[in-house]
Amino acid sequence: MTFLQRPLRLGFQWVEGWFDLIFGPAWNPFYNLGALGFFYFWIVAVSGVYVYILFDTGTTQAYDSVEYMTHEQWYLGGVMRSLHRYASDGMVLMMVVHMLREFSLDRYRGKRWFTWVTGVPIVWLTLAAGITGYWMVWDKLAQYVAIVSTEWLDWLPIFGEPIARNFLAPSILDDRFFTLLTFMHIAVPLVLVIVLWIHLQRVSRPKVNPARGLAVGTFAMLVVLSLFEPAESQGPADLATVPAVVGLDWFYLAAYPLLDIWTRGTVWALVSGLTLMLAVLPWIPPMRRTKSAEVDLDNCNGCERCADDCPYNAITMQPRTDALPFSQEAAVDPSLCVSCGICAGACPTSTPFRRASDLVPGIDLPDRSLVALRAELERKTQAPAGEVRVVVFGCDKGIATSGLEAQGIVALSLPCIAALPPSFIDFVLSRGLADGVFLTGCREGECFHRFGVAWTEDRLARRRDPYLRNRVPRERIEKFWAASPDRRQLDKAIVAFAARLKALPHRGGTVAAGAAIAQVAQQRAPNHG
Numbered sequence: 001m002t003f004l005q006r007p008l009r010l011g012f013q014w015v016e017g018w019f020d021l022i023f024g025p026a027w028n029p030f031y032n033l034g035a036l037g038f039f040y041f042w043i044v045a046v047s048g049v050y051v052y053i054l055f056d057t058g059t060t061q062a063y064d065s066v067e068y069m070t071h072e073q074w075y076l077g078g079v080m081r082s083l084h085r086y087a088s089d090g091m092v093l094m095m096v097v098h099m100l101r102e103f104s105l106d107r108y109r110g111k112r113w114f115t116w117v118t119g120v121p122i123v124w125l126t127l128a129a130g131i132t133g134y135w136m137v138w139d140k141l142a143q144y145v146a147i148v149s150t151e152w153l154d155w156l157p158i159f160g161e162p163i164a165r166n167f168l169a170p171s172i173l174d175d176r177f178f179t180l181l182t183f184m185h186i187a188v189p190l191v192l193v194i195v196l197w198i199h200l201q202r203v204s205r206p207k208v209n210p211a212r213g214l215a216v217g218t219f220a221m222l223v224v225l226s227l228f229e230p231a232e233s234q235g236p237a238d239l240a241t242v243p244a245v246v247g248l249d250w251f252y253l254a255a256y257p258l259l260d261i262w263t264r265g266t267v268w269a270l271v272s273g274l275t276l277m278l279a280v281l282p283w284i285p286p287m288r289r290t291k292s293a294e295v296d297l298d299n300c301n302g303c304e305r306c307a308d309d310c311p312y313n314a315i316t317m318q319p320r321t322d323a324l325p326f327s328q329e330a331a332v333d334p335s336l337c338v339s340c341g342i343c344a345g346a347c348p349t350s351t352p353f354r355r356a357s358d359l360v361p362g363i364d365l366p367d368r369s370l371v372a373l374r375a376e377l378e379r380k381t382q383a384p385a386g387e388v389r390v391v392v393f394g395c396d397k398g399i400a401t402s403g404l405e406a407q408g409i410v411a412l413s414l415p416c417i418a419a420l421p422p423s424f425i426d427f428v429l430s431r432g433l434a435d436g437v438f439l440t441g442c443r444e445g446e447c448f449h450r451f452g453v454a455w456t457e458d459r460l461a462r463r464r465d466p467y468l469r470n471r472v473p474r475e476r477i478e479k480f481w482a483a484s485p486d487r488r489q490l491d492k493a494i495v496a497f498a499a500r501l502k503a504l505p506h507r508g509g510t511v512a513a514g515a516a517i518a519q520v521a522q523q524r525a526p527n528h529g
């Protein structure tokens with residue numbers, strides 16, 4: 001799948017970089033796609049209630065009532081109808097882009113399969129809700145949609161009598177059919193809400209509301225569109241004639257032209273095949289298994305920080321099972337744990353100042369333990385450095401740290417940048433292992449483990465436990481959150497940081513190697529020309 005994911009991800013990162021510049025990360029719509037999907041849904045729901053009040057479910061009255069709200073009450077009914085239409089389109093757009101983005105970022109495989117798989121019925125339900133809506137207007141487009149949809153459904157051997165027969169002549173169609181349709185148009189979105197709720201069951205702290213500025217801007221955009229390009233009907237339906245030309249809403253009805261050129265069976269095969277492929281995608285190919293985090297009860301005091309920081313709801317606090325004088329203990333659910341290590345970064349016992357034999361935190365990854373990280377750090381910082389030495393802590397999902405190493409710069413990679421306990425920064429600087437610490441990881445809003453960057457920022461700024469101690473000199477810490485298109489800027493930021501460190505009073509521990517850091521910039525420059 002990487003052959004599809006990589007170009008898609010690069011495309012997203014390139015566009016997102018521009019949106020970051022224009023809107024800033026907080027208002028970047030690409031970082032709020034799921035939340036915008038919800039926002040549009042609520043606009044659809046509220047405008048839908050108003051439109052329903054004015055709507056009449058009779059076969060002849062339906063069209064007239066929609067015309068009334070569009071033209072006689074354009075200032076409110078018309079705007080509400082247009083908001084209902086455009087927000088529904090917006091929801092489809094957000095859903096598709098959100099799905100493609102999660103796919104490109106690889107945030108759907110392994111133990112994250114559940115959120116993806118529950119997203120698949122959301123696609124169907126959203127489309128079904130929109131299509132039944134088009135039907136209700138009972139204009140020429142509705143007639144086309146009704147006939148094509150029912151003929152398509154009739155291919156399935158589930159209806160006693162073909163439902164397409166209802167549209168053979170005006171005399172056959174009765175009001176009850178519209179009442180049934182109205183019921184479906186309301187029931188499907190209600191089911192959708194339930195499935196959306198299930199969709200988020202394994203996502204901790206899901207972002208369901210967009211940033212306020214983004215919400216206001218998006219809403220204003222929809223209102224302006226509704227005023228200047230109001231949604232209109234396409235002339236009353238007439239079952240005695242076949243509509244010659246209809247304007248399609250491509251967000252909902254893009255597949256309909258296929259039914260004109262292919263057989264119904266072929267379209268069923270295509271749609272079922274695509275749905276099945278989407279549903280099994282998290283296992284193509286299966287993700288490499290990693291060992292889940294493990295709790296060491298002797299070192300766990302039940303403080304809850306790990307459970308609070310875990311982005312996957314994989315940790316629960318349970319009554320104590322040993323004799324230690326604490327009321328609760330952390331317990332990891334291996335079926336949810338993706339081995340991001342964020343819990344180890346959050347645990348107050350994860351401190352490298354303890355002796356090697358004692359560095360057993362309350363929670364840790366067996367394959368990427370903190371004791372191994374400290375050993376690697378000490379080994380890498382033993383060799384003579386330059387005039388200054390920088391330790392770069394990076395993350396497996398961001399820009400590869402191996403490419404960042406150079407004379408005077410040592411780099412270590414963690415599963416996620418928030419797997420780094422802040423005390424490691426203190427350790428590096430207070431023990432004179434380096435003159436500065438540089439942190440890097442995924443771009444803000446693109447973090448593979450969702451909260452890695454946010455938690456790290458909060459810990460450094462002392463907004464979230466475990467705090468970086470006050471004694472740690474902030475001028476010796478730098479950070480840069482980067483995606484692959486930012487590689488050059490990241491290099492530059494490390495070099496600039498090293499140059500700044502040179503101007504600070506020497507901290508001891510590192511030995512001269514002259515202009516090593518300046519050379520790094522020159523060595524790297526031709527590669528990016």
Ligand code: HEM
Nearest residue numbers: 034035037038095099102107108112115116119120206207
């Ligand atoms: C309009 C429909 C949808 C809405 C409103 C929606 C909403 C959301 C929200 C709010 C999140 C949490 C984002 C966060 O806080 O990081 C999320 C995550 C996610 N959604 Fe959706 N979603 C929709 C459709 C879909 C579809 C169709 C798929 C795929 C088939 C999908 C796959 C995912 C995945 C893979 C995640 C990330 C889970 C993780 O990080 O572990 N979603 N969605």
Ligand code: SF4
Nearest residue numbers: 300303304306347362
């Ligand atoms: S953060 Fe550490 S000490 Fe606190 S509950 Fe989790 S494992 Fe136990």
Ligand code: SF4
Nearest residue numbers: 310337338340341343
């Ligand atoms: S490693 Fe990550 S997913 Fe697993 S329990 Fe710790 S924070 Fe949660």
